[in-house]
Amino acid sequence: MSKRAALCLGIAALGLAGLSGCAGEPAAPPATVFVTLPPSAAATPTAPVEPPAAPTPSAPPAEAAPPVVVEIEPNDPAAPVVPGPAVDLGAVEGAKGPATAGGDGALLTYTVVSGDAFFEIAQRFDLPQQQLLKMNPSIPSLGTEIYIGQIINLDWTTTR
Structure with a gap:
């Protein structure tokens, strides 16, 4: 069995031991376990990536257009309501009374x-x-x- 598999098995056993108190039985105090893993293979160095060169401007930048100024005019006042006689257009939903x-x-x-x-x-x-x-x-x-x-x-x- 590999060291990694043994480590996983040990962690699983500790987890089950910790859950044993959930069933109502008093749990034993947890044991402290120290695990040392061997270093993994060394990382292989890679060449640094050069950022792409900035494009050289071929034409001068366009001038910004001047801001558009809009003059706001107030609305005309509402036309006054001219009173007049009522005209029955027929019963509709929301107005069915006599x-x-x-x-x-x-x-x-x-x-x-x-x-x-x-x-x-x-x-x-x-x-x-x-x-x-x-x-x-x-x-x-x-x-x-x-x-x-x-x-x-x-x-x-x-x-x-």
């Missing part, structure tokens, strides 16, 4: 049903959310808190 109309056919109110969302209600009646919120100042949190059975004003000439 709408009531006056004698002249103008839409007056909308009743919120389960699954409705303020944004979809505004889209169903072709109204910007800001206009619908101005027509309904009692609706809190920009329309995120509406409840089933709530009446939403659709008459642009009044507020509720």
Whole structure:
């Protein structure tokens, strides 16, 4: 058996002896083992590797382009929302409740049903959310808190 194999066998035996305490039995104190290995074959020297020579420039380097300066102009202010009457475009997902109309056919109110969302209600009646919120100042949190059975004003000439 070679010295290397004997060393591996000795290390394995020590490992098993160390694990014997895992089974609940008291383990004997570990023994100290010193192992000396003979030196391995000497390394063979190799010739140093020369770094590649730097290429010689054949043309002068190009001049850097001047930085591009962009002037920023502020956006035009948003066009004001022009109030106008609500137009029912038909029930859609998120706005399936009933709408009531006056004698002249103008839409007056909308009743919120389960699954409705303020944004979809505004889209169903072709109204910007800001206009619908101005027509309904009692609706809190920009329309995120509406409840089933709530009446939403659709008459642009009044507020509720």
